[in-house]
Amino acid sequence: MRLGSILAVASIALGAPLLLTGCPENACFLKICNGPNCRCSISGCGAGAAFDTRTNRCRCTVGHFSVAGQCLTPQEANAYCGLAHHWENNGCTLDRCRPGDELDLSTGLCIPHDQVNQVGAGIGVQVGQGQQLGCPAGQKLIIDGKTAACVPLSQTCARDETWTGQACVKVAQCPTGAIWDTATAQCVQYAQGASGDGLSVNVATWATSNFGPQGGAGTPAFCGSFSKKPWSFGVSEGSSAMVRVQVNLSFPDGEIAKGVSQTITVFDNSGNPVPAKGAAEVDASAKSTLAPLVQGGGKASAGTATTMVKCPVVNAAKPQSVPVTGGI
Secondary structure, eight states, X not given: XXXXXXXXXXXXXXXXXXXXXXXXXXXXXXXXXXXXXXXXXXXXXOTTEEEETTTTEEEEOTTOEEETTEEEOHHHHHHHHXXXXXXXXXXXXXXXXXXXXXXXXXXXXXXXXXXXXXXXXXXXXXXXXXXXXXXXXXXXXXXXXXXXXXXXXXXXXXXXXXXXXXXXXXXXXXXXXXXXXXXXXXXXXXXXXXXXXXXXXXXXXXXXXHHOSTTSBOOHHHHHHHHTOGGGGTOOTTEEEEEEEEXXXXXXXXXXXXXXXXXXXXXXXXXXXXXHHHHHXXXXXXXXXXXXXXXXXXXXXSSEEEEEEEEEEEEOBOOEEEEOOSXX
């Protein structure tokens, strides 16, 4: 006799509420109903999620945010957004500094106006009274330790944003187990409930949606986290380079929770490795991209997944002295 029939017979015999098995595609495998009121007793939802019988979907529980198809704690969401960003109002938000101060992307901390001026002096830009270090229109000042650069706004999008050609905009929020795919401009399902095994994750789909399709452009979320630091790649003022990144993911024993990433980054034209600092930035970006998936757990559809993508790194111009706006 099938499990559903056994449970139904047992419920009738004991006078208990009727037990119904849910469908695997709905990620609920054991639904308990008392009249019209139902709850899911066994589901394939990931960590931080529970099955909602009203919508027949997994949803994040109280204290968790829906981020990149996963349900994360506030601390995990902040970590996903990356250095100098935090999770706020259902999205990654740039940290704020006092007027005149700037974020140092080497530390994620605000540095005072006088220290910003010292960075300017170090690159040969003197900032006078009533002035501040800045960039031409359409570019953004990036402070990275003792260096500074003006980069195109397209390289400054947050992890949950994409570039429209004019501005960085938030991508559409997708249900748990799905993520926005910039190549196809739609939510792509990468995880499903699997009876007996919990959550089943298609790691190939996840990899291409998060990093980019094989041989194609890297996603703004991935590329933007490191391309805003051109000096890390040895790209000087007024220059640009295309870097090619191979992302290798492995899931020992088929466990998502054991997932690790490795990156190999070279200049696309020459095939030569990028400087160590640039390679470290890329590797850190891949690891932080993978982290939410690892935290969600489940079973991997394959032991490995690989994709190779290209990311532009542009050092548009040398920072310059500009009039102070907004007061200091």
